[in-house]
Amino acid sequence: MNDAQRIQGIQVITRAADILRVLGKNTDGLSLGQIANQVELPRSTVQRIVSALSLEGFVATDGGQGRIRLGPEIQSLSKAPVFDLRARLRPVMKEISAATSETVDLAVLEGRKMRFIDQVIGSQRLRTVSSIGETFPLTTTANGKAALACLDETAAEKLILSELSENPEFDIQLGPLLKELSRIRAGELARDENDHTDGVSALGFAIAGHNGDVFAISVPAPSSRFVSVEPDLRKCMEASRAAFLKT
Numbered sequence: 001m002n003d004a005q006r007i008q009g010i011q012v013i014t015r016a017a018d019i020l021r022v023l024g025k026n027t028d029g030l031s032l033g034q035i036a037n038q039v040e041l042p043r044s045t046v047q048r049i050v051s052a053l054s055l056e057g058f059v060a061t062d063g064g065q066g067r068i069r070l071g072p073e074i075q076s077l078s079k080a081p082v083f084d085l086r087a088r089l090r091p092v093m094k095e096i097s098a099a100t101s102e103t104v105d106l107a108v109l110e111g112r113k114m115r116f117i118d119q120v121i122g123s124q125r126l127r128t129v130s131s132i133g134e135t136f137p138l139t140t141t142a143n144g145k146a147a148l149a150c151l152d153e154t155a156a157e158k159l160i161l162s163e164l165s166e167n168p169e170f171d172i173q174l175g176p177l178l179k180e181l182s183r184i185r186a187g188e189l190a191r192d193e194n195d196h197t198d199g200v201s202a203l204g205f206a207i208a209g210h211n212g213d214v215f216a217i218s219v220p221a222p223s224s225r226f227v228s229v230e231p232d233l234r235k236c237m238e239a240s241r242a243a244f245l246k247t
Contacts, residue, residue: 012049015039015041015045015049016049016052016053018039018041019035019039019046019049019050019053019059020053020058020059020070020074022035022038022039023035023059023068023069023070024070027069027070027111028067028069029062029065029067029068029069030067030068031066031067031068032046032047032050032068035050035068050068053071054071056073057071057072057073057074058070058071058073058074059071059074060072085207085209085213085215086106086117086118086215088244088247089106089118089207089215089217089244090106090118090120092217092240092241092243092244093106093118093119093120093217094120095240096120096217096219096236096237096240097120097121097122097123099236100122100219100229100232100233100236101122101123101124102122102124102127102219102220102221102229102233103119103120103121103122103124103127103128103219103220103221104119104120104122104217104218104219105118105119105130105143105217105218105219105220106118106119106215106216106217107136107143107147107215107216107218108213108214108215108216109138109147109150109213109214109215109216110135112138112159112162112163113135113136113137113138114135114136114137114138114141114143114144114147114216115133115134115135115136116130116131116132116133116134116135116136117132117133118132119132124221124225126222126225127221127222128200128220128221128222130220136196137163137167137170137196138159138160138163139160139163139164139170139172139177140170140172140192140195140196141192141195141196141202141204141218142189142190142191142192142202142203142204142216142218142220143190143202143204143206143216143217143218144190144216145177145180145181145184145190145191145192145204146184146189146190146204146205146206146216146218147206147214147215147216148160148181149181149184149185149190149206150206150207150208150214151214153178153181156178156181157174157178160172160174160177160178161174189203189204189205189234189237189238190203190204190205190206190216190218191203191204192204192218192220193223193226194223199222199223199224200220200221200222200223201220201221201222201223201226201230202218202219202220202221202226203218203219203230203233203234203237204216204217204218204219204237205217205237205241207241207244207245217237219233219237221233
């Protein structure tokens, strides 16, 4: 292989990676023209690369609307780090639950939502329990705010504005929320005090995986108990986070 062929091969890989990244950010799918516009390539070039990716299962086409999405093969590959970090975080969840008797949730940032993927149920008689697989918003939950704080300011603001435009009933002001995210980036735990569900409050923190995935541990509790347990809960979660980050 001569230098020109080597450079051409690298260029194709780079272009394919750009297309996959664009599709990863647009989970509803895109047309060939939309992809071409976002990656700034000719439509014919995008079509050739998409066809090759489709043969390998890395992208798939919606038969109804013809929109292109990430395919089953790349989605299968993406699960490996998710479950690896999930396994690493479960002892942290157990530790927090054992120390506080509270339920501890694990969620992953998935598109524009937080999806619950694991849970350790606490021993408190009055507790809050969500269903595995359930999705929750970003701007009104402790795990959502924690995840937003793991993103750069531009990406976080884009997700916030998108969510608020789709949910005009949310009583959220952009300025105060961005200031709150700055404090979370500086080390504060994320907080939800009756924001998402009246009568339920929570603290949370997020961990970014090596591949860019963002996972959040949160501890919800009935608001009637949250006021009294918050100081000890905060200390426990901060210590657990610090210990995990050292590993």
